[in-house]
Amino acid sequence: MTARIQVPQRARRGEIVDVRIVIQHPMETGFRYDALGRQTPRNVIHTLVCRYDGADVFRAEMGAGIAANPFLRFPVRAKGTGDIECRWIDSENVAGVASARLTVAA
Amino acid sequence: MPDGARRRSLAALLALFALAGRARSQPVMNPAPGIDARIINTPEGALQSILNGATMRKGRVHLDVPAVAENGHSVGMTVRVDSPMSESDCVRQIDLIADKNPVPRVATFFLGPESGRAEIESRLRLNGTQRVTAIARLSDGSFWFDAVDVTVNELACLDGG
Numbered sequence: 001m002t003a004r005i006q007v008p009q010r011a012r013r014g015e016i017v018d019v020r021i022v023i024q025h026p027m028e029t030g031f032r033y034d035a036l037g038r039q040t041p042r043n044v045i046h047t048l049v050c051r052y053d054g055a056d057v058f059r060a061e062m063g064a065g066i067a068a069n070p071f072l073r074f075p076v077r078a079k080g081t082g083d084i085e086c087r088w089i090d091s092e093n094v095a096g097v098a099s100a101r102l103t104v105a106a
Numbered sequence: 107m108p109d110g111a112r113r114r115s116l117a118a119l120l121a122l123f124a125l126a127g128r129a130r131s132q133p134v135m136n137p138a139p140g141i142d143a144r145i146i147n148t149p150e151g152a153l154q155s156i157l158n159g160a161t162m163r164k165g166r167v168h169l170d171v172p173a174v175a176e177n178g179h180s181v182g183m184t185v186r187v188d189s190p191m192s193e194s195d196c197v198r199q200i201d202l203i204a205d206k207n208p209v210p211r212v213a214t215f216f217l218g219p220e221s222g223r224a225e226i227e228s229r230l231r232l233n234g235t236q237r238v239t240a241i242a243r244l245s246d247g248s249f250w251f252d253a254v255d256v257t258v259n260e261l262a263c264l265d266g267g
Contacts, residue, residue, distance in 0.1 A: 063209050074221065074227075
């Protein structure tokens with residue numbers, strides 16, 4: 001799965017930065033039928049967790065009500081220089097990871 | 107077996123199959139204990155599974171969704187909650203409910219003091235003109251909400267979306 005994560009390169013300690021992530025994924029609803037009339041099985045990224053500075057700082061549980069190629073923007077308070085790492089998993093147990101480094105000046 | 111009894115047992119059997127079929131056709135997300143599986147995919151059931159008996163008040167939550175969307179495939183959504191996001195007073199959870207979606211409970215976001223600010227942006231898939239509700243659970247256990255009516259000109263669930 002291709003994904004793009006965007007975080008400002010540097011921040012001051014205590015500053016609130018926005019994490020933006022887009023993941024290439026159909027977010028199949030399970031309500032669609034193919035040309036042969038077969039139901040396309042539901043396949044969505046149901047969980048995304050963001051880890052930073054040794055702790056989970058954000059988690060999203062999603063369903064088919066989130067648009068294809070899910071986009072999320074959420075805030076994180078800059079604490080220390082480190083990776084902001086997002087991990088996710090879909091209904092077919094395909095997992096993905098994307099991370100970006102945040103440099104924090106005191 | 108007398109005729110009437112046989113007919114009744116046959117009817118019961120058929121009803122059982124019908125129920126099973128219905129259950130299969132309805133995908134269940136976040137099945138909450140104590141919530142009847144038959145209503146989990148109604149707006150009321152979704153609300154119950156979030157509030158768990160508590161009441162919610164309007165305010166503090168600002169849900170930003172366009173009043174009119176050209177189509178339901180991808181509708182921008184921003185939700186913001188007034189909160190200091192400190193250790194003692196912060197937003198723990200934000201839920202989104204779309205009344206007319208096949209699975210009304212669209213997403214749940216978990217955040218905390220390390221978020222610094224309670225503001226999340228994403229894109230929704232909406233099955234037609236409906237009300238979208240955002241519910242925030244604060245660290246003191248209180249629930250606050252905001253609701254927006256969205257007019258969707260072309261739904262998401264008809265074709266390739």
